[in-house]
Amino acid sequence: xxxxxxxxxxxxxxDLFMYGLWLTVVYTVGxxxxxxxxxxxxxxxxxxxxxxxxxxxxxxxEIFRCTPLLVQLLWFxxxxxxxxxxxxxxxxxxxxxxxxxxxxxxxxxxxGGILSIERGQREAAAAIGMSPWQSMTRIIxxxxxxxxxxxxxxxxxxxxxxxxxxxxxxxxxxxxxAAVVNSQTYRPLESYTVMALLYIxxxxxxxxxxxxxxxxxxxxx
Amino acid sequence: xxxxANMPVDDKVILHGRDIRxxxxxxxxxxxxxxxxxxxxxxxxxGPSGSGKSxxxxxxxxxxxxxxxxxxxxxxxxxxxxxxxxxxxxxGTLRRHVGMVFQHFNLFPHKTVLQNVTEGPIIVLKMSxxxxxxxxxxxxxxxxxxxxxxxxxxxxxxxxxxRVAIARALAMKPDVLLLDEVTSALDPExxxxxLQVIRRLxxxxxxMAIVTHEMAFAAEVADRVLFLDGxxxxxxxxxxxxxxxxSNERLAAFVARFNH
Numbered sequence: 001x002x003x004x005x006x007x008x009x010x011x012x013x014x015d016l017f018m019y020g021l022w023l024t025v026v027y028t029v030g031x032x033x034x035x036x037x038x039x040x041x042x043x044x045x046x047x048x049x050x051x052x053x054x055x056x057x058x059x060x061x062e063i064f065r066c067t068p069l070l071v072q073l074l075w076f077x078x079x080x081x082x083x084x085x086x087x088x089x090x091x092x093x094x095x096x097x098x099x100x101x102x103x104x105x106x107x108x109x110x111x112g113g114i115l116s117i118e119r120g121q122r123e124a125a126a127a128i129g130m131s132p133w134q135s136m137t138r139i140i141x142x143x144x145x146x147x148x149x150x151x152x153x154x155x156x157x158x159x160x161x162x163x164x165x166x167x168x169x170x171x172x173x174x175x176x177x178a179a180v181v182n183s184q185t186y187r188p189l190e191s192y193t194v195m196a197l198l199y200i201x202x203x204x205x206x207x208x209x210x211x212x213x214x215x216x217x218x219x220x221x
Numbered sequence: 222x223x224x225x226a227n228m229p230v231d232d233k234v235i236l237h238g239r240d241i242r243x244x245x246x247x248x249x250x251x252x253x254x255x256x257x258x259x260x261x262x263x264x265x266x267x268g269p270s271g272s273g274k275s276x277x278x279x280x281x282x283x284x285x286x287x288x289x290x291x292x293x294x295x296x297x298x299x300x301x302x303x304x305x306x307x308x309x310x311x312x313g314t315l316r317r318h319v320g321m322v323f324q325h326f327n328l329f330p331h332k333t334v335l336q337n338v339t340e341g342p343i344i345v346l347k348m349s350x351x352x353x354x355x356x357x358x359x360x361x362x363x364x365x366x367x368x369x370x371x372x373x374x375x376x377x378x379x380x381x382x383x384r385v386a387i388a389r390a391l392a393m394k395p396d397v398l399l400l401d402e403v404t405s406a407l408d409p410e411x412x413x414x415x416l417q418v419i420r421r422l423x424x425x426x427x428x429m430a431i432v433t434h435e436m437a438f439a440a441e442v443a444d445r446v447l448f449l450d451g452x453x454x455x456x457x458x459x460x461x462x463x464x465x466x467x468s469n470e471r472l473a474a475f476v477a478r479f480n481h
Contacts, residue, residue, distance in 0.1 A: 123284060124327035128341030128393055129317035131303055138344060142331050
């Protein structure tokens, strides 16, 4: 049997796809920004040398790294409101889970990058009288960021794709909109293929740029 | 001979480690060592590995925190904080005046040779960039590396890296320079060029403490030699009394190992 492709019927739904893609980008960028902030704080806590603080940070990381994002979304949307007695908007639940989820991974990437810098670098900075802050910002971080970059970009690419899960709590992202279009047109092949192509259209150029940045930053090595 | 018998104790002492003890867990690496550096003096620290000589030199700029005892810089006791507090001199202040060169160079790989040397003066001493660069280029010329100013450390040989590291320490215009086995990681043919730089510093009157396994070199440049053994200063004296004509049995056995 031959399937007759027909993308033309999708044209009238183009604005739905575009709106969905826009939300996907918003959730990705938003959760990356919050996630970086969370990751920095958690990383600092883990490296603080203060046991209680480090334990709490570790506890958070393990909770969010060891449960699926889908489970976290469902929990924040359906379970958490019962716990606190306040209903939570699905957009808030989505942004909250996405940020906490990626923050746990970012913290580990930051920590790994900082710890990968040899002790001698910190000592050399200290030996010329640098304060711990100067040593961290001028000597350790510039080198650590370079080492973190591939893992950071990789995690962010995964994050972009992970946002598709927010559709299960009715956030109208790209995946959600593709399902809507499918239900209107009964054209799953076209609807979901367009969705897949739109994900690729955004991510492929980004991964290329990432590779290029990585190559450029290797100059001094 | 008492350990502190010929210890110079006067106002010419710049850096003084008093009764320094250091333990790592149950291991007592330093068991109460006194060492005083007088202005212009070169002190050689020798001894078998594990004797505590590197730990001692690292205590002198608080790279290791002594378990007991104190470091005194120009008459001021060094505290435990980075900044000066009360009458205690801060660790940061100490390190601005006491430079250190490491066995493994520890150059900043993301900075050029010139930036490695100017980093301290610009960031810590708040010197202007132009002034710092002028001074740095002068120092790089002195260690024979002026043409490498824009290279990255990864493009240099071990000997060149160590000469840059010495220039980086000198850029702070230190009162004292601590050298911790600075030739131990070098290929044999590169040792000479680094020793040559240190020799000149000694001639120019730089106050230095040198941990080294180069016995002939220690005998040549040191005014005073300390032989550490098991966390104590076992023998202290001139190069003649120590390296060239050791009377102490353990020191004699130690030195003999380097003479063939």
